[in-house]
Amino acid sequence: MISSIVFVLLLGATAFIFIRRLKEIRYNINLGRDLDLSGNFSERFKIMARVALGQSKLVARPFAGLMHVFIYLGFVIINIEILEIVVDGVFGTHRAFEAVLGAKAYYVFIGIFEVLALLVLTACVAFLIRRNIGKLKRFSGVEMTKWPTSDANIILVVEILLMTAFLTMNAADSVLMTAPVELLQASGLDHYAGFFFGGWFWVSAYLTGFMPNDVNTLFIIERVCWWFHIIGVFAFSIYVLYSKHFHIFIAFPNTFYTRLQPAGDIPNLAAVKKEVELMMDPSADPYAAPAADAGPPQRFGAKDVEDLSWKQLMDAYSCTECGRCTSDCPANQTGKLLSPRKIMMDTRDRLEEVGKLKRAEGPDATDGRSLLGDFITKEELWACTTCNACVEACPVNINPLSVIVDLRRFLVMEESAAPSELNTMFTNIENNGAPWQFAQADRGNWTEELNDN
Amino acid sequence: MTDSIKIKTMAQMVASGEQPEVLFWVGCMGSFDDRAKKITKAFAKILNKSGVKFAVLGAEESCTGDPAKRAGNEFLYQMQAFTNIQTLNAYEVKRIVTTCPHCFNILKNEYPELGGNYEVLHHSQFLQNLLKDGRLTIEGGSFKGKKITFHDPCYLGRANGVYEAPRELIEKLDAELVEMKRCKERGLCCGAGGAQMFKEAEKGDKEVNLERTEDAIEVKPDIIAAGCPFCNTMMTDGVKHFNKEDEIEVKDLAELIAEAADL
Structure with a gap:
């Protein structure tokens, strides 16, 4: 009874903190500019099913991809077991699903979970070794400071502990459940008795040899593991919302809202379109008053997170810092400062900062800092070749290139801060319709040379 | 080489009351860079050999605005697009082929929203079609x-x-x-x-x-x-x-x- 109350309180507290944090994230994402991504449900759903559910882009790197699929499947499927744990916790029952599924099906059900748990354990150990001993290049880099590095290790260690607790619990429990009924009755553990599924569970069977015979000790081991596991799950679910690990939730909406246009299509800026039409269209009235419903003029391009769209901000929250974008980036590979992963991490970190400020001091609060300048430097931006390798590499369809282009737009159109060679190129295009100083009238000269050979 | 090849501009073609099958968008590299001009010429010869009725814009062609846009100068890009679209639409161009993927991308993906709707092909696709249709062997x-x-x-x-x-x-x-x-x-x-x-x-x-x-x-x-x-x-x-x-x-x-x- 007391344990049920404690459990319900813990569950409630977890849900409360979880929802409060989700609301914070939603508030932050909504600080971004509007962008209409409605419609195309079935096409979007297919992309989500393929990329997020189906992990299609992860397997581009086979080893990491396969290990990730283990952890992913383990996570999704073992979470069904969490349901049983919650039912048991609230009602004080013991393995409530056994009665629902029947002994045989339940045995298989837990067996599958255990196999997955073992795969998760293996993958997490492999990932820990790879990260800390393997010295993979993409796990270093300027943006991989102390927190991102320990964040990754914390997640892996916690998952290992949770899986170990789950398997140890099952081992202790199965020895307990098959103990002589009289012994269980003598210790007041009747509810563990009378339970037989035809053998040990598939994986924890190998741990039963390490279990003591004393039912009271077994009971303590089983309970400690049970509580450790579920409290661990509660704590982890909140931790996730403050961690790069948030991708486990947000990867789904993020892939759903993938841009459907070809990757090469950089959207035209609507605000500029209006200005250009005014300038070029002879029938436009330059003195026309702006429409009554026109808001304040927007910045051209982006200086800070609020100048980005909500989708770009959602991208930032989806980043798992895996570094595939950076390791495929031609600029980064050749020693330039640009790292697409850093662009996304900076966007997220700045957004967290701005969100915190605005929630505390109101929506108009500012701190004099900005994404461009205080987080991302010009040198990073000017190294980009817009090749889309980062976009292609991202397993959850983040588009770092769009952020880079928007920041460049601000630099060029609001600050006139393009590198001088690019200014020369602009001038050439303006004056002679080519990026070099060639006369437009000479464009067709090659046709004269055609028959020279 | 037997006959000399005469390439018509859109202006010439329209003046004689003709419409080309396709407009060859040459691009800045293809027009001015000595190395790239060889590509332009090779492609023009193929078009000619295959009996494709094509035209170029010649002096009426101007940068698509791609390098400006990618560098962040959306203004300059949209001004270029605006003038190019006016030219293309005035000649009622329907199909464009280009030897430059940057021109290809921007004409195909980014011009439509600004009023430039054309079927745009990269020359690799166009050549593939010529071979498929038996116009070129x-x-x-x-x-x-x-x-x-x-x-x-x-x-x-x-x-x-x-x-x-x-x-x-x-x-x-x-x-x-x-x-x-x-x-x-x-x-x-x-x-x-x-x-x-x-x-x-x-x-x-x-x-x-x-x-x-x-x-x-x-x-x-x-x-x-x-x-x-x-x-x-x-x-x-x-x-x-x-x-x-x-x-x-x-x-x-x-x-x-x-x-x-x-x-």
Whole structure:
């Protein structure tokens, strides 16, 4: 009874903190500019099913991809077991699903979970070794400071502990459940008795040899593991919302809202379109008053997170810092400062900062800092070749290139801060319709040379 | 070479009451760069040989605005687009073919919203169609046994998903197509895109084109095939850097086809 109350309180507290944090994230994402991504449900759903559910882009790197699929499947499927744990916790029952599924099906059900748990354990150990001993290049880099590095290790260690607790619990429990009924009755553990599924569970069977015979000790081991596991799950679910690990939730909406246009299509800026039409269209009235419903003029391009769209901000929250974008980036590979992963991490970190400020001091609060300048430097931006390798590499369809282009737009159109060679190129295009100083009238000269050979 | 080729501009064609089957958008590289002009000429010869009725804009063509847009100058890009669209629409252009993937991408994807709606093809796709329709026949004899590797231009491949058309052309040459370790979706950039062509690279420890040329040299090709005048320049420079210009040629798909067709 007391344990049920404690459990319900813990569950409630977890849900409360979880929802409060989700609301914070939603508030932050909504600080971004509007962008209409409605419609195309079935096409979007297919992309989500393929990329997020189906992990299609992860397997581009086979080893990491396969290990990730283990952890992913383990996570999704073992979470069904969490349901049983919650039912048991609230009602004080013991393995409530056994009665629902029947002994045989339940045995298989837990067996599958255990196999997955073992795969998760293996993958997490492999990932820990790879990260800390393997010295993979993409796990270093300027943006991989102390927190991102320990964040990754914390997640892996916690998952290992949770899986170990789950398997140890099952081992202790199965020895307990098959103990002589009289012994269980003598210790007041009747509810563990009378339970037989035809053998040990598939994986924890190998741990039963390490279990003591004393039912009271077994009971303590089983309970400690049970509580450790579920409290661990509660704590982890909140931790996730403050961690790069948030991708486990947000990867789904993020892939759903993938841009459907070809990757090469950089959207035209609507605000500029209006200005250009005014300038070029002879029938436009330059003195026309702006429409009554026109808001304040927007910045051209982006200086800070609020100048980005909500989708770009959602991208930032989806980043798992895996570094595939950076390791495929031609600029980064050749020693330039640009790292697409850093662009996304900076966007997220700045957004967290701005969100915190605005929630505390109101929506108009500012701190004099900005994404461009205080987080991302010009040198990073000017190294980009817009090749889309980062976009292609991202397993959850983040588009770092769009952020880079928007920041460049601000630099060029609001600050006139393009590198001088690019200014020369602009001038050439303006004056002679080519990026070099060639006369437009000479464009067709090659046709004269055609028959020279 | 028998007859001399006379290329008509849109203005000339419309003046004589004709409409071309396709407009050949030459692009800035193709119009002014000495190396790229060879690609332009090769493609024009193929069009001529295949009996394609085509025209160019000549002096009425202007930069699409791609380097300006990628560098962040949306104003300049949209002004270029505005004037180009006015020209194209005035001539009622329906179909465009271009030898430059940057022009291809921007005309195909970014012009429609500004009022420029055309069917836009990269020359690899156009050549593929010519061969498919039997308007152009080639004998791959001169390339038999040669190893050719294709460098995917970012703005053709990743940007627009065109991977097969260039490869089918190479296979038509009877040559052996060898793939670099990074190809198609994962092909490495040549380093010129995003307006990098027009500026010094940012500080680093290597030039991107050298990194990419190493990929190509690794598969020991006789020819590096390119489908973009910018990539072509970058790869040519890379090959020279490694003193391999006697062993490896860098050629555009149009040049290879023209050579095979004896043009």
